[in-house]
Amino acid sequence: MGGKRTKDEVIGVVFSKFRPERSDVLADVGCHSCKVSAFFSPYVKKVYAVDIDLSNVDLKLLKRCKNVELVKSHGVEFFKEKRGVSLVFFGGTDRIEEMIELAYEANVRKFCVSAARIEVAVKAKNAMESAGIFDEIVAVNIWRSYKLAGYTAFKPINPVFLVFGSR
Numbered sequence: 001m002g003g004k005r006t007k008d009e010v011i012g013v014v015f016s017k018f019r020p021e022r023s024d025v026l027a028d029v030g031c032h033s034c035k036v037s038a039f040f041s042p043y044v045k046k047v048y049a050v051d052i053d054l055s056n057v058d059l060k061l062l063k064r065c066k067n068v069e070l071v072k073s074h075g076v077e078f079f080k081e082k083r084g085v086s087l088v089f090f091g092g093t094d095r096i097e098e099m100i101e102l103a104y105e106a107n108v109r110k111f112c113v114s115a116a117r118i119e120v121a122v123k124a125k126n127a128m129e130s131a132g133i134f135d136e137i138v139a140v141n142i143w144r145s146y147k148l149a150g151y152t153a154f155k156p157i158n159p160v161f162l163v164f165g166s167r
Contacts, residue, residue: 005032005033005035006035006036006091006114007140007142007157007160009140009142010114010140010142010160010162011035011036011039013138013140013162014036014089014112014114014162015039015040015043017110017112017138017162017164018087018110018112020040020043020044020087021044022043022044022045023044023045023086024043024044024045024086024087024109025044025045025046025047025048025084025085025086025087026040026044026046026047026048026085026086026087026088026089027047027048027050027075027078027079027082027085027087027088027089027103027108028040028047028048028049028050028089028091029050029051029075029078029088029089029090029091029092029099030050030051030075030090030091030092030093030094031049031050031051031057031091031092032051032056032057032091032092033056033057033058033061034049034057034058034061034062034068034070035058035061036089036091037049037062037065037068038058038061038062038064038065038068040087040089041065041066041067041068044067044087045067046067046068046069047065047067047068047069048068048069048071048078048082048085049062049068049069049070049071050071050073050075050078051071051072051073051092052072052073052074052092053072054070054072057070074094074095075090075092075095075099075102075103076095076098076099076102079099079102079103079105079106080102082106083106083107085103085106085108086107086108086109086110087108087109087110088103088108088110088111088112089112089114090111090112090113090114090124091114093113093114093115093120093123093124096113096120096123096124096127097123097124097126097127100113100124100127100128100131100165101127101131104131104133104167108167109166109167110164110165110166111128111133111163111164111165111166112162112163112164112165113162113163114160114161114162115160115161115162115163116158116159116160116161117161118161120161121137121161121163124163125137125163128163128165131165132167133165133166133167134163134164134165135164135165135166136163136164137161137162137163137164138161138162138164139159139160139161139162140159140160140161140162141156141157141159142156142157143155143156143157144157
């Protein structure tokens with residue numbers, strides 16, 4: 001996802017679509033730095049920050065989060081074991097169709113897949129359609145300002161496709 005850190009603007013879109021409740025449990029699958037986990041932490045009961053490689057976790061960021069549990073696992077294995085998750089954000093997309101299916105079987109209520117590649121977004125859309133939970137794909141394009149010859153110009157950041165589903 002362009003530097004592997006979810007952009008604040010993308011997190012804002014996900015948050016507005018999820019509208020988390022205090023009783024929700026979020027799984028941040030493919031959490032990488034845990035930026036999404038840390039953002040959602042104050043708004044939900046618990047966050048599972050799941051990744052097969054926890055070496056990129058920003059421990060300083062998580063220090064203030066009391067309800068985040070780091071889980072070293074692939075999302076497939078995580079959903080085979082964990083129950084009680086109501087919201088899932090997939091930042092990691094390896095085996096996305098299988099993860100969506102297992103999350104659905106685990107009674108997840110709201111789903112978001114963040115994909116930098118359109119083909120992955122289409123795979124996620126198709127998996128959600130098969131489960132009867134597909135809502136929409138939102139393409140998020142972020143442009144950041146910078147100074148150019150004394151004026152303000154904008155530099156684009158690669159678009160992100162957010163695939164949303166709910167039951």
